[in-house]
Amino acid sequence: MSGYFAPICLAAVAVFPAADPGIGRVTISPVSAEPGGTVRVSTSSCATGAPSVTATSSAFDDYTTLTRSGSTWYGTARLSPYSAGGLKTVYVYCAGGPFTGEFTVGTGGSTPGGRIPWLAGAVLALGGVAAFVLRRRRRAP
Numbered sequence: 001m002s003g004y005f006a007p008i009c010l011a012a013v014a015v016f017p018a019a020d021p022g023i024g025r026v027t028i029s030p031v032s033a034e035p036g037g038t039v040r041v042s043t044s045s046c047a048t049g050a051p052s053v054t055a056t057s058s059a060f061d062d063y064t065t066l067t068r069s070g071s072t073w074y075g076t077a078r079l080s081p082y083s084a085g086g087l088k089t090v091y092v093y094c095a096g097g098p099f100t101g102e103f104t105v106g107t108g109g110s111t112p113g114g115r116i117p118w119l120a121g122a123v124l125a126l127g128g129v130a131a132f133v134l135r136r137r138r139r140a141p
Contacts, residue, residue, distance in 0.1 A: 025043065025045055025099045025100060025101055026041060026042070026043045026045070026055075026090055026092050026099050026100055026101030027041075027042045027043065027101060028040070028041055028090055028101045028102065028103040029042075030103070031103050031104060032103065032104040032105075032106075033079055033103065033104075033105060034079070034105070034106065035059075035079055035080060035081050035082065035083040035085075035105060035106065036078075036079060036080070036081035036083075037078075037079050038076050038077065038078050038079065039076070039077050039079065039090075039103055040074060040075070040076055040077075041055045041064060041066065041074065041075050041076075041077055041090055041092065041101070042066075042072055042073065042074040042075075043066070043072070043073050043074075043092050043099055043101075044071050044072045044073070045092070045094075045096070045097065045099045046066075046073050046092065046094035046095065046096065046097065046099070047094070047095055047096065048068060048070075048071055050068075050073075050094045050095050052065065052094070053065070053066040053068070053073045053092060053093070053094040054066065054092070054093050054094075055075060055077060055090055055091065055092045055093075056090070056091050056093070057077070057088050057089060057090045057091065058083075058088060058089075059079050059080060059083040059084075059088040059103075059105050060077045060078065060079060060080065060090075061077075061078045061079065061080045062078075064076070064077040066092065073092070073094070077090075079105060083105050083106075084105065084106075085104075085105050085106025086104065086105060086106065087102055087103075087104055088102065088103055088104070088105055089101070089102055090102070090103065
């Protein structure tokens with residue numbers, strides 16, 4: 001049964017893409033910003049005929065009104081100069097929403113933030129441990 005677990009999970013994600021919270025939601029760029037800086041918020045999840053679309057976060061100075069261009073809604077939000085560092089959630093409110101996205105405050109605007117660096121570090125560390133174990137087993141008499 002355990003040999004079927006991974007293929008079943010992959011099939012579920014392919015068949016039910018709404019189960020993946022990152023698909024068709026909110027994009028924040030850059031993914032990391034300093035307090036007092038700005039981030040660009042965009043989404044294509046809201047209907048093109050929505051009367052208004054706004055974005056808010058505990059890190060923002062104020063709510064941000066998004067503007068439509070084609071099927072994408074976008075806007076620029078200013079972060080509070082007093083915003084605490086860490087992972088922040090952005091909520092976009094419109095018909096069918098709210099939709100969410102994440103970014104990090106306090107690590108610099110040009111460096112990647114969020115969970116990706118931690119995941120990459122964990123994969124590299126695990127690979128290093130596996131290589132070490134394999135080399136030790138090959139040397140054993």
